[in-house]
Amino acid sequence: MKQTDMSRHFSFLQLVRYSAPTIFTTIFTSVYVVVDGLFVSNCSGKTALAAINWACPVLMMLSAVGFMIGSGGSALIAKTLGEKKEKLANQYFSMLVFFCLISGILLSAAGFFFMRPLFIALGASGELLELSLSYVRISLLSLPLFTLQNAFQALFVTAGKPRIGLAVTLAAGSTNIVLDALFIAGFGWGVNGAAAATAIGEVVGGVIPLIYFAGKNTSFLRLSRARFDWKAIGKACANGSSEMVSYIAISLVSMLYNFQIMRYLGEDGVASYGAIMYVCMLFNAILMGYCVGTAPLMSYQYGAENKKEIRSIFSKSIVFIGAGSCVMFFAAELCADLVASVFMGYDDYLRELTSHAFRIFSVAYLPCGINIYGSSLFTALNNGGISALISFLRTCAFSVGAVLILPYLIGTEGIWWATPLSEALSFVIVVICILVLGDRYGYKRNRKNRHTA
Numbered sequence: 001m002k003q004t005d006m007s008r009h010f011s012f013l014q015l016v017r018y019s020a021p022t023i024f025t026t027i028f029t030s031v032y033v034v035v036d037g038l039f040v041s042n043c044s045g046k047t048a049l050a051a052i053n054w055a056c057p058v059l060m061m062l063s064a065v066g067f068m069i070g071s072g073g074s075a076l077i078a079k080t081l082g083e084k085k086e087k088l089a090n091q092y093f094s095m096l097v098f099f100c101l102i103s104g105i106l107l108s109a110a111g112f113f114f115m116r117p118l119f120i121a122l123g124a125s126g127e128l129l130e131l132s133l134s135y136v137r138i139s140l141l142s143l144p145l146f147t148l149q150n151a152f153q154a155l156f157v158t159a160g161k162p163r164i165g166l167a168v169t170l171a172a173g174s175t176n177i178v179l180d181a182l183f184i185a186g187f188g189w190g191v192n193g194a195a196a197a198t199a200i201g202e203v204v205g206g207v208i209p210l211i212y213f214a215g216k217n218t219s220f221l222r223l224s225r226a227r228f229d230w231k232a233i234g235k236a237c238a239n240g241s242s243e244m245v246s247y248i249a250i251s252l253v254s255m256l257y258n259f260q261i262m263r264y265l266g267e268d269g270v271a272s273y274g275a276i277m278y279v280c281m282l283f284n285a286i287l288m289g290y291c292v293g294t295a296p297l298m299s300y301q302y303g304a305e306n307k308k309e310i311r312s313i314f315s316k317s318i319v320f321i322g323a324g325s326c327v328m329f330f331a332a333e334l335c336a337d338l339v340a341s342v343f344m345g346y347d348d349y350l351r352e353l354t355s356h357a358f359r360i361f362s363v364a365y366l367p368c369g370i371n372i373y374g375s376s377l378f379t380a381l382n383n384g385g386i387s388a389l390i391s392f393l394r395t396c397a398f399s400v401g402a403v404l405i406l407p408y409l410i411g412t413e414g415i416w417w418a419t420p421l422s423e424a425l426s427f428v429i430v431v432i433c434i435l436v437l438g439d440r441y442g443y444k445r446n447r448k449n450r451h452t453a
Contacts, residue, residue, distance in 0.1 A: 006078070006160070006300040009309060012316045019293025021162035025153060025169040026289035030282040032173035032180075032201065036194050037278045039180045041343050044190040046271040046350065049343075051131035051191055053274030054124055054258055058115065059139050061251035062107045064244045066150030069100045071292070071379055072240020074154040076232065077221075078296040079382060081158075082303025086220065092236070093155065094226035097213070099233055100151045104144030111140045122255055123262045131191045138195035145206025152209040158296045159219040168208045176201030239384035246375065249395035253403065257415070260403055264412045265353075272354040273415075275343035276361055283328045287369045290320060291376035298380035307442030314443035317373060325369030332362030360413070363420040367427035374430035381441050386433055393429055398422035 010018060041049040073096040080089040115136050119129055139146075149172065156165030176197050183193030213223040237244075254277070261269035294317060301309040340355035371394050378387035399422040406414025406421065438444025 015316050019290045021166040022293030023289030025166045026285035028169050028173045030285040032176045034278045035177050039184040040194050043184050048191050050267045050270040054132040055135040057251035057254035061248050063147050064247035065103045066147035068240040068244035069096050070151035070154035072236040074158040075239050075299045076236045078158050078299035079303035082300040093221045094223050104147030108140045108143040122259050135191050135195045142199035142202040146202040149205035159221040161219045172201045172205030175204050241384050241388045245388050246391040246395045253399040275354050276358050287372050295380040310442045321369040321373045329365040357416045360416040364423040367423045371426045371430050394426035398425045
């Protein structure tokens with residue numbers, strides 16, 4: 001794929017096809033995480049599943065730097081390409097990859113010291129605590145490469161090679177799934193087997209891109225010696241801060257959810273919440289994949305000051321995101337019993353609890369698509385401040401308030417209604433930001449530009 005591909009006009013179907021490899025990448029990434037949960041739940045029981053659900057938010061929080069560098073760096077590199085500064089864009093790419101790897105190593109080292117006191121503070125004890133710590137300690141070994149894998153999801157798109165990004169994810173995910181079957185179902189290693197399978201898959205997902213970009217390749221990006229430009233790193237990190245804020249906030253809120261659910265429902269509730277979040281991750285992956293896949297196109301046109309194409313990409317994206325959100329809501333409502341049976345078929349109470357909770361939780365799918373796109377849009381337009389504000393309100397402020405207040409007002413039902421309420425409040429903020437800043441960035445279709453479109 002040539003660099004000039006980003007400068008051309010995209011029809012609706014062409015835009016979907018362009019983003020399709022990234023959509024499949026994020027979907028498959030979610031699928032192999034879901035497979036972890038399926039194997040552990042059905043082979044090792046609800047406490048093991050609750051332990052993984054307890055540990056995963058912390059690992060997601062630590063790896064969030066990869067999403068920040070990938071999304072923020074992608075916007076910076078694509079904008080620089082739109083300005084016809086190819087050599088500088090390549091320097092930025094190499095610098096950000098090395099910075100991401102170093103950051104992952106430092107975070108992995110730090111993670112070994114605070115896990116036990118953190119889990120104890122959150123209410124874990126006994127078998128749940130020890131299983132959670134085992135999962136985290138193994139996973140921390142591969143965290144630097146997992147951080148790189150997260151960054152490369154966006155950088156492969158900017159390099160014009162989303163299909164190679166998909167192939168890397170397929171290789172990493174297939175490795176994880178096969179080893180899950182071997183380690184958990186075959187050897188009976190339980191939580192440790194799940195962690196080992198995931199870690200090996202993450203090594204595959206991080207090393208292959210390094211090898212590809214370090215050698216001769218057909219993209220227009222290549223790893224080389226790079227001098228650290230802290231101003232550019234700061235720009236990329238600030239621009240991608242919304243993605244990091246999102247993942248950190250989601251992690252913190254997930255830990256708070258676990259804390260609240262433990263108080264009201266015990267380990268059964270934590271296991272049920274884990275199953276719901278696996279499916280939520282899979283559904284959101286479709287929308288997130290589209291946003292990541294199309295963001296470099298928006299950044300390129302913004303750098304080229306082509307408002308006609310900015311409006312075209314924006315309007316088509318709103319249609320795709322809106323339709324996708326509605327489809328997901330109805331699919332979730334129809335499949336709630338099936339999802340509960342797949343994860344919790346061995347326990348009637350857990351199955352009924354999960355099905356009921358999932359039907360309430362699925363209401364959040366209606367507004368969440370626009371919320372995800374709003375944050376991605378402003379990252380692509382190099383406005384990290386607005387993007388971070390949207391992410392913070394959506395994934396932290398509104399969610400924390402809802403999960404603390406609603407259970408107090410309406411009991412355990414409030415736990416499941418917290419996410420739909422926070423997404424609805426976020427939707428209002430996102431729509432306001434999109435409308436207010438439309439003229440500034442040129443995606444708003446008004447009477448003046450309607451004749452030039």
